[in-house]
Amino acid sequence: MTGIRPRQWVAVHRKHHAFTDVEGDPHSPVLLGFWRVQLTNAALYRKVARDGHTTERYAKDLPPDRWDKLLFDHAFIGLGIGIAMLCLVLGWRMGLLAAAVHAMSYLALNAAINAVGHSFGTKRYPNTAFNNQWLALVTGGEGLHNNHHAAPTSAKLALGHHELDLAWWVIRLMVLARMATVRLTETRFVSRSSSSTIG
Numbered sequence: 001m002t003g004i005r006p007r008q009w010v011a012v013h014r015k016h017h018a019f020t021d022v023e024g025d026p027h028s029p030v031l032l033g034f035w036r037v038q039l040t041n042a043a044l045y046r047k048v049a050r051d052g053h054t055t056e057r058y059a060k061d062l063p064p065d066r067w068d069k070l071l072f073d074h075a076f077i078g079l080g081i082g083i084a085m086l087c088l089v090l091g092w093r094m095g096l097l098a099a100a101v102h103a104m105s106y107l108a109l110n111a112a113i114n115a116v117g118h119s120f121g122t123k124r125y126p127n128t129a130f131n132n133q134w135l136a137l138v139t140g141g142e143g144l145h146n147n148h149h150a151a152p153t154s155a156k157l158a159l160g161h162h163e164l165d166l167a168w169w170v171i172r173l174m175v176l177a178r179m180a181t182v183r184l185t186e187t188r189f190v191s192r193s194s195s196s197t198i199g
């Protein structure tokens with residue numbers, strides 16, 4: 001219920017991994033500049049998701065299921081339900097305020113993962129992304145973006161001793177409560193960064 005269709009998000013995200021910081025990357029600050037990605041990230045997603053071939057090509061293994069057709073493909077229904085629930089719980093004034101704050105921080109933090117995560121920070125592995133622990137603390141580990149590009153299939157983003165990925169703890173609790181399963185339990189590194197690691 002985030003205002004973007006899950007299949008479109010997956011497609012844009014997979015394209016980003018296929019063309020990281022080179023021609024074809026949907027949201028690279030190296031190609032487009034830091035501020036363009038930080039300030040217009042959602043528009044960049046929309047543009048690529050609706051170009052008529054990215055979603056078809058990169059999410060063809062994910063045909064829309066019943067829930068997609070009923071709910072998730074209508075991004076604004078989800079958004080409306082979310083806002084309505086906040087208003088029911090908090091009253092309409094605080095509900096709308098909470099929705100606005102949530103929407104803005106959601107957009108800004110998502111953009112930061114792409115803009116900051118490909119502009120500055122530290123590197124553990126030889127790829128074009130960076131780790132920023134401060135960003136990881138407010139994005140459920142996503143700020144450890146260098147790690148993510150090194151091991152894209154790993155649900156756990158903290159790979160070093162002093163790194164913290166709070167979402168991984170949530171995932172582990174959900175696994176303990178039998179609410180989730182982790183498909184790949186060993187950390188698999190993509191080939192170009194598997195041979196040598198920094199630090």
Ligand SMILES: [Zn+2]
Nearest residue numbers: 016117129145
């Ligand atoms: Zn990235």
Ligand SMILES: [Zn+2]
Nearest residue numbers: 013017148152
């Ligand atoms: Zn990714």
